[in-house]
Amino acid sequence: MRGVLGKSRKMICSLLSQAPVSPAYYYRSSPSIYKPKPSNRFSWGFLAPIPSPAIRVFCSKPGEVGGLMASSVQNQGSISYLTQREAAEVDETLMGPLGFSVDQLMELAGLSVATSINEVYKPSEYNRVLAICGPGNNGGDGLVAARHLYHFGYKPFVCYPKRTQKPLYSGLVTQLESLSIPFLSVDELPMDLSKDFDILVDAMFGFSFHGAPRPPFDDLIKKLINLHYYEQAQRKPPVIVSVDIPSGWHVEEGDVGGDGIKPDMLVSLTAPKLCAKKFSGPHHFLGGRFVPPAIAEKYKLQLPQYPGISMCVRIGKPPQIDISSLRENYISPEFLEEQVEADPLDQFRKWFDDAMAANLKEPNAMALSTTGKDGKPSSRMVLLKGVDKDGFVWFTNYESQKARQLSENPHAALLFYWDGLNRQVRVEGSVEKVSDEESEQYFHSRPRGSQLGAIVSKQSTVVPGCHVLHQQYKELEEKYSKESLIPKPKYWGGYRLKPERFEFWQGQPSRLHDRLEYSPQETDGKRVWKIVRLAP
Ligand SMILES: NC(=O)C1=CN([C@@H]2O[C@H](COP(=O)(O)OP(=O)(O)OC[C@H]3O[C@@H](n4cnc5c(N)ncnc54)[C@H](OP(=O)(O)O)[C@@H]3O)[C@@H](O)[C@H]2O)[C@@H](O)CC1
């Protein structure tokens, strides 16, 4: 187990050499609920290395928006917007000298739309999707998005009144038909779209729209505008997701008369068009993770960094959150007394393996709570570096606040929370230092940078500024050339918590969670673990 845990630790890279990853948010169970994706590391306020001379990557600075969401905002002011002519030119360049086919771009665009939708509107709550598709490529994006949404677990319907007789489009229709996705004519659509659909994908017109909408799209656009009245009538209206351009809006001027559709989400493609500046809905995303540097250079495009491997990125401010509405209804497999291991350590290993298999970020991260002689508790995260019958091990500074508290009161509590699995494990017990030999061995297994960091950091003491740490670090780097052994400072080492109580918690619906507690019991002079169920 020790070996496995040791390997799971990811190196802390130098901040400036690592491109910041914007922590895209994903939607959980109600419109106002966002959580950081577990796979992304927060990274604030750094201008990333410039991946190409022309693409500058902007990341948020702390404080750009208040509250919980401050980290996810891309600096909207520094993103480029395209005119109608530029958008068409980009199109031509992509499909001319840059060798893209329209099929490819449409596939990527439709996938970006579907993933953006999924970031905010989860299929568990927003299941029925109507894609209203126009005669051009914007309509094609809608057809592709409908297919991806089907595979993401949504129930799509398609309204495609002016079909384009080209193999690309008939192919897309065939693909949808083969998934038994219903096609609805304009006449088959109800007057009031709010009863039958949760999401309306507006894929009628994109950047080639001009003039005033002609039939049947004029009426379809009116249907979307009229949803507003149903909202006033207290019924929850479906959300409108516009692809690239809110249909009927002027491509550059936006909603000129102020009486056009008001999408809840706009998914700009490649780069936002000028009208997107007028978009005031809560969710503005960009999908265009295919723009080659040549295009970015030519049009001096400033585009945001896409998080992880995502096809979309939120641009603009995320909506304000009502914190009191943040909640999740946990849905998990049963966790019953009959299934659990008699030995809590075996049960811990089983759940730890599950957390590893689920690819959770740092499943060995645990909150460590301690109290000093004043009885005032404090908690912080540490990394579990080994677990066996003797206990749970972590490493730290022996002169830190936690170390002082542990010297005054050698009892502590550990807490693991495995978000993706709806699980929490609590471990409580007495704490002692590990042997010097064990600390030595582990210290030298760490990356050299972390070894030097441990020497530099007089943990929990006040430092006049980060330059002091960096200066000392630099000096030590010079002192200990590549090969030489970095001595472990005497003030650095491990602790081991010997468990006296475990609790395994599995989240369940309606807050009726499973909680199984293990506590030691003497039976016939033998120590066994007693398992009881606790009320949630
Ligand atoms: N380039 C890129 O990087 C990428 C581009 N992509 C996508 O392509 C979209 C642009 O596609 P597009 O050029 O086919 O134009 P689009 O706006 O869908 O429709 C044109 C059709 O609408 C019609 N029409 C126009 N006005 C009308 C009116 N008032 N009332 C009624 N009809 C009207 C017009 O008919 P016409 O006026 O020519 O008779 C024609 O049939 C773009 O926004 C994006 O979504 C992505 O797939 C991939 C990356």
Ligand SMILES: Cc1cc2nc3c(=O)[nH]c(=O)nc-3n(C[C@H](O)[C@H](O)[C@H](O)COP(=O)(O)O)c2cc1C
């Ligand atoms: C995910 C994570 C893992 C951490 N792991 C450790 C660790 O293993 N050892 C450590 O000393 N500090 C670790 N830290 C930093 C501690 O949380 C804390 O800031 C530091 O130990 C000082 O705590 P103290 O002043 O209460 O002693 C970690 C922080 C995070 C967020």
Ligand SMILES: Cc1ncc(COP(=O)(O)O)c(C=O)c1O
């Ligand atoms: C201050 C400090 N010490 C130690 C650790 C654990 O690091 P390692 O896995 O290199 O032992 C961390 C991890 O975040 C840390 O922040």
Ligand SMILES: [K+]
């Ligand atoms: K559109």
